[in-house]
Amino acid sequence: MGSNPMGLIVALDSPDRGFEDLVEELCGIVDGFKLGLPLLVGRGPVYTAALRSRCHEGVWIADLKLADIGHVMKLTTSLVVDYVDAVIAHGFIGVRGALGELKEFLERRGKKLVVVASMSHPGAEEVYDKALPLILDAMEKLGPWGVVAPATRPHVIESIRERLGPRVAIMSPGVGAQGAEPGAALCAGADYEIVGRLIVSSPDPRSAALAIRDAQGRRLASCRRG
Amino acid sequence: MGSNPMGLIVALDSPDRGFEDLVEELCGIVDGFKLGLPLLVGRGPVYTAALRSRCHEGVWIADLKLADIGHVMKLTTSLVVDYVDAVIAHGFIGVRGALGELKEFLERRGKKLVVVASMSHPGAEEVYDKALPLILDAMEKLGPWGVVAPATRPHVIESIRERLGPRVAIMSPGVGAQGAEPGAALCAGADYEIVGRLIVSSPDPRSAALAIRDAQGRRLASCRRG
Incomplete structure (x- = not known):
């Protein structure tokens, strides 16, 4: 278990909606914001700065889901790196000429690399899941700040924690709309x-976030007793 | 071998440079343009329309390198789909809840899906290459319009052609800067x-493209004789 016993990050994906008020409303209640590729492509990198000006707290993550050669990933990352604390890339692409270069690029700028180790949709069983041991080998070599693994697959989270130790930050999407409980x-x-629609599509996002925090606390208390 | 015996597509990646004149100069000489994620994030989707207004010929491809759940990939794709003929996603994410949904979304709009089956950097050996048989299984189920496989790995191209048949369009980056010969x-x-820097960074891109076309023709003639 990492340093934060019950972190909550809100996923902002839609390019059609202004998130300024939502960010302000959730500031201090949640631990950070994850900006999805649709938002980053649709609104442009500078929109990230506009959102962040509404909440200077928490961890801000550009979820570019990068999966390219190092040269191209660095070009893309350079567009957002000043506005965020961390960037997400896929573990599938490996370290040499790819994640290794990206990690060095980010660290030189005081930023963090977060790597997807596993996904939550049914198609993840076709290829991604079967490659998990190889992805974990690559992650062990790489030593990223954080790893993404779905809340819908707790055994994958357990094996990442076991393999990569207590210091790596594990982030789990799939809570709410995709079926996992807080x-x-x-x-x-x-x-x-990481929670998206359950908070963002709520008529009262602040209360939705607080209710999820409560549910996290109750669940965590019961699993620690168990 | 597909319908085009010696296709050449130019990769435009840099967000810092205006490509309008280059596109006009290469129009009719090359078979299309591939717009990279750095360009799409940095310049925004509408820039694609601005470039295309300089050349209505050829195939225009948004190289988003998508690798997410269907819902998020469709959100991103919807931002560029009106301006391009095809979109690139990664094969390793699988069909169900991912590439299957994206393909249907694109086909309803008369657009094409191109899927990365293999990459060219050294780190591709760590995970991607080892998953190739699983990726090809998924591609066989999916039936995408096109597949990306690096020029630096001819045996992968051969096995894709053998496995997916004569109709799939195979596109190969890695020519020039990454070491493969035209x-x-x-x-x-x-x-x-697919050629990027060798044309785009040339002081005379038009001559560079024509020289690559010549080199392709000579090489193709010799391998067909052989």
């Missing part, structure tokens, strides 16, 4: 649960 | 070679 990933060893 | 991928069965 707190389930934390119980499996994640540091942050 | 025509080598075509000899292995690719339909298009």
